[in-house]
Amino acid sequence: MAAELTFIENADLTRFNTLGLPARARFLAKVSNEAALLHVLRSVTAQRMPVEILGGGSNLVLAGNVPALVIQPCLMGRQVLSTHGDAVLVEAGAGENWHAFTQWTIAQGLSGLENLSLIPGSVGASPVQNIGAYGVEIADVMHSLTAIDRLTGARVELAAAACAFAYRDSLFKSRAPGRYIITKVRFLLSRKPTIRLDYGDIRREIERLGIVQVTPRAVANAVIAIRQSKLPDPTKLGNAGSFFKNPVVPVTQADELRLRFPGLVSYPQTVGVKLAAGWLIEQAGWKGRNQGAVGVHDRQALVLIHRGGGSGAQLLQLAADVRASVLDKFGVVLEQEPVIWGR
Numbered sequence: 001m002a003a004e005l006t007f008i009e010n011a012d013l014t015r016f017n018t019l020g021l022p023a024r025a026r027f028l029a030k031v032s033n034e035a036a037l038l039h040v041l042r043s044v045t046a047q048r049m050p051v052e053i054l055g056g057g058s059n060l061v062l063a064g065n066v067p068a069l070v071i072q073p074c075l076m077g078r079q080v081l082s083t084h085g086d087a088v089l090v091e092a093g094a095g096e097n098w099h100a101f102t103q104w105t106i107a108q109g110l111s112g113l114e115n116l117s118l119i120p121g122s123v124g125a126s127p128v129q130n131i132g133a134y135g136v137e138i139a140d141v142m143h144s145l146t147a148i149d150r151l152t153g154a155r156v157e158l159a160a161a162a163c164a165f166a167y168r169d170s171l172f173k174s175r176a177p178g179r180y181i182i183t184k185v186r187f188l189l190s191r192k193p194t195i196r197l198d199y200g201d202i203r204r205e206i207e208r209l210g211i212v213q214v215t216p217r218a219v220a221n222a223v224i225a226i227r228q229s230k231l232p233d234p235t236k237l238g239n240a241g242s243f244f245k246n247p248v249v250p251v252t253q254a255d256e257l258r259l260r261f262p263g264l265v266s267y268p269q270t271v272g273v274k275l276a277a278g279w280l281i282e283q284a285g286w287k288g289r290n291q292g293a294v295g296v297h298d299r300q301a302l303v304l305i306h307r308g309g310g311s312g313a314q315l316l317q318l319a320a321d322v323r324a325s326v327l328d329k330f331g332v333v334l335e336q337e338p339v340i341w342g343r
């Protein structure tokens with residue numbers, strides 16, 4: 001079992017969360033195959049120890065020490081499984097780096113994941129919050145996944161339709177948190193590119209870069225350039241991407257707000273209107289503001305940052321202050337995107 005399982009007691013999680021918040025886990029187990037994962041699960045079930053699953057730690061706030069066994073699935077591997085005409089089914093292990101995987105699919109001549117370039121995190125974590133950017137989300141391209149069901153201890157295959165995907169949400173995040181440990185994810189991609197430029201910024205960036213032939217590679221390059229210009233690199237400045245979801249409000253409330261705030265950035269939905277939380281936070285005066293070691297990013301107000309030496313409690317206090325002032329100014333409730341451990 002040795003090579004497939006690394007077990008650390010009182011493990012420092014600082015470098016396992018992209019916010020770089022200091023905290024310790026009672027135990028950390030890194031497993032690199034299914035047998036090792038099942039072995040760990042059998043022992044924790046026997047000891048009735050709480051379990052948390054760690055991906056790339058890029059959607060996580062550590063509010064304090066974690067009195068649990070933290071399991072990090074590090075199953076690796078990526079492969080083309082089958083081809084039917086232009087449709088190609090690919091699979092990646094949960095431990096693969098998300099961005100590296102998207103770039104590998106593009107190098108294989110496949111289209112589908114280019115808009116999701118440069119999102120931090122692991123393949124196994126990608127369905128949990130239904131990662132999305134620039135007009136595409138996992139729910140659009142995922143075929144199915146393999147997981148261990150902790151209720152039964154059995155391996156299960158779940159089709160995308162069974163994952164209850166919603167905006168930054170899934171079965172794994174809200175309906176049955178902790179029940180499934182994702183080990184492999186499959187995506188249905190295409191050799192015939194479907195170019196998605198509907199998200200305003202991409203089209204502008206493609207024009208700015210002077211790209212004439214819009215290939216998946218070109219779209220990925222545009223997405224990478226936009227992300228690098230707005231979003232801090234977590235290896236240089238602690239952050240967890242967007243800290244809040246973009247709120248959806250009733251049409252009547254959006255209309256009222258637009259009368260009072262003509263610059264309101266909004267997107268009509270099937271039901272209600274989605275507001276740009278970054279705009280609300282900026283208008284409430286928070287963009288670029290620091291509160292000790294934490295702050296609101298100066299190029300994208302939806303991103304909270306940790307410059308080092310701070311704590312999860314300080315970050316959550318800042319989040320609460322931002323939320324209170326947006327509620328006060330606009331009457332809109334912001335919902336947090338990352339999950340919180342350790343409180």
Ligand code: EPU
Binds near residue numbers: 132133230243282299
């Ligand atoms: N805006 C401001 N000020 C700001 C930030 C945004 O006025 O400080 C306004 C701008 O008008 C801008 C609009 O808000 O045009 C939307 O901003 P942006 O394109 O940066 O996207 P977002 O809605 O803030 C969402 C996702 C991001 C994703 C981008 C691109 C959520 C919570 N966030 O951000 O996802 O990369 O769209 O698709 O849905 C993440 O979830 O961690 C994440 C980074």
